[in-house]
Amino acid sequence: MIGARVGMKIALITSWATDISGGSGTALFFQSLLRGLQGRGYDLDVIAPNFDVSDYFGVTMQRIAFNARLPYDARIRGADVVIGLDWDGYGLDPSQRPPMIASSHAVYGDILQWESGEVATMVKAQAYFDRLMMHNAEVITIGSAYAADRIAALYDVDRAKIEVIHHGMIAQEWLKLVDAEPKRPHDHPIILSVGKMYPRKRTDVLLRAVPLLLDKYPALEVRIAGDGLMWDEYHRTAAELGVMDHVTFLGHVSDDAAFAREWRMADVFCHPSSQETFGYVYLEAMSIGKPIVAVRAGAAPEVIADAGRLAEPENPAALAAELDFFLGNERARAEYGARGEQRAAMFTHDKMIDGYDRAIARAVSGRKRG
Template identity: 35%
Template sequence: MRILFLNSWLEETARGSGTAAGIAGLAQGLGALGHEVAWLRPRWPLPGLALRRLLYNAGLPFRFDPRAFDLIVGFDIDGFALPRASAPRRVVCLKGVAAEEMAFERGWPRLRLGLLARLEGRNARRARRVFVTSGHSRRAASDAYGLPAEKLSVVPEGIDLAPWDALCAVPRPSRGGPPVVLSVARQYPRKNTASLIDAMPRVRAQVPGARLRVVGGGPMLKGLGRRAAALGLGEAVSFLGEVPRDADVRREYFGADVFCLPSLQEGFGIVFLEAMAAGLPIVAARAGAAPEVAAEGEAALLVPPGDTGALADALVRLLRDAGLRARLGEGGRRRVRRYGWTEVARRFLEEADRE
């Protein structure tokens, strides 16, 4: 099968974009199943993601012949300007639901997401089938864009397990240093990293020396640094910014004791897969798709969203209990096997064939 990916992101997976990693991983899985995947990317690296995506889509009708492909896959808004004649071959993958994400933003980011949501809804309504990554996102997309349930297919994100398995096969040396909590996220308000920083003084009062390492850039990063300083956390919190999503970020996971992402909204959460692949126990908020991915009691402890005290208590519980950390870490390692990219790609094709 000849498959065309419409992808205006122009993000290198090495820069840490979870969306870019998900798109590249799906292509990898489809290739492993023997299918040919072609990419149609922006011609020029224009500044500003929103402008780049709009200009890319405006030119799409003139850049390819839909009849040359068996399946055309657009991501989020990509494909909204294509003629209706392409619809029988076209599906849309929503990596997030912009209409839901905008509720957590203010100012220009909210306006930008509002525009993208309108185009995303148009794109989804015109496609033959719409893919979402979780049951939570299926409900959000159906409500926001008026999509019938039979048009929506849930196919999760995936992960290339090979490099993680290779690291897990090597016994971890005893670090002997202070316990480490790791958080990996693009720093937007909905990721709620502020709550994690607010929890750290309470964590450190009960687990002396506990440290937090925060991976990821984004508009909230500087403010989070000021917040940590105001709490007197000093060197107890390290902000690493963007870390390449390859061996460098894997080293961060394997150097930590607990993974924490207290998001208030999460369409899926590739970082949960990464934590499970590394054998790390997870602390997350019981919000969005987190309960679907990071199963409570199997791989994670979940807390009420926005409850800083409960978040601190869950972290303390894990940092103090090596047996619980090991049990949840092993549970995550077993659970993540279902998310290998070849299996995810197979499910994607099965759903794409549905009428």
């Protein structure tokens, strides 16, 4: 196998951010895939413009223009295999390009149900490109069976064309610092939530659960790390609920030591997202033994299994009940934290790259048969 890899040239394409310090799960995947394939002996040509993704509308237009130029990129014509993240590469003519893998992450057709207004228009356009990419590629890879089923249903793609490859990840600096960060005693329960503020992440459900917990935990603090399109709306929601004294909006925490400190202080991690195609944040929480409350939606049941508590989605009362299970029970927190560490050990970086080894071989052999 090693001999087959050495010298094989792969064009790895993404028009999304590649810097993991921005908090993007897609960027973390990209870096994990890049380093893993390089470690296996592949020759990688990275085609990544690294646009500023803070302006969602502007970057979407830049990504479309970038894809329009891709057919003229000599690095693609000189590659043995192309791997395009999400819809990057949708316009490449199969008769003029090498075998291609569509490495899907967002599944824009699935995201669309949570969006509205101008954002929905942008997402709908990307869902169209997503569909073209899935039909164009020889092989599709995705991080969960949930997402594979959604791709097949939404885009009318043969399910057998899709390879489910659970994610693994490279060691991030902040993760190394969590154990080094002293556990500071605190006299009140702390819930941590981490994620981009997109509608599908459902941070509002967590905010609506807070008032339901205050009678039992009057000093409760919810700390929310992340920024995004819903920043102002979530502040308004917290104010309307009268819980601003119990909620700290941290924004994006770029300092590794500060981010590690947030994880170390937290008693419980909560991520009530209704749509994750894998959810690196679950893997991060499990790897440091943090008890998780999530919901029975998206890839969460598949990734977390019995290593966390899963509430009914879109239900603040159900979420509050699962949070209460941990907040009032130190023994349960320790038990589920240990389960999480065991579960996280199943999602290794090596296993992920093994999956991409197989997908690359399948794409090449599929083109030869064709």
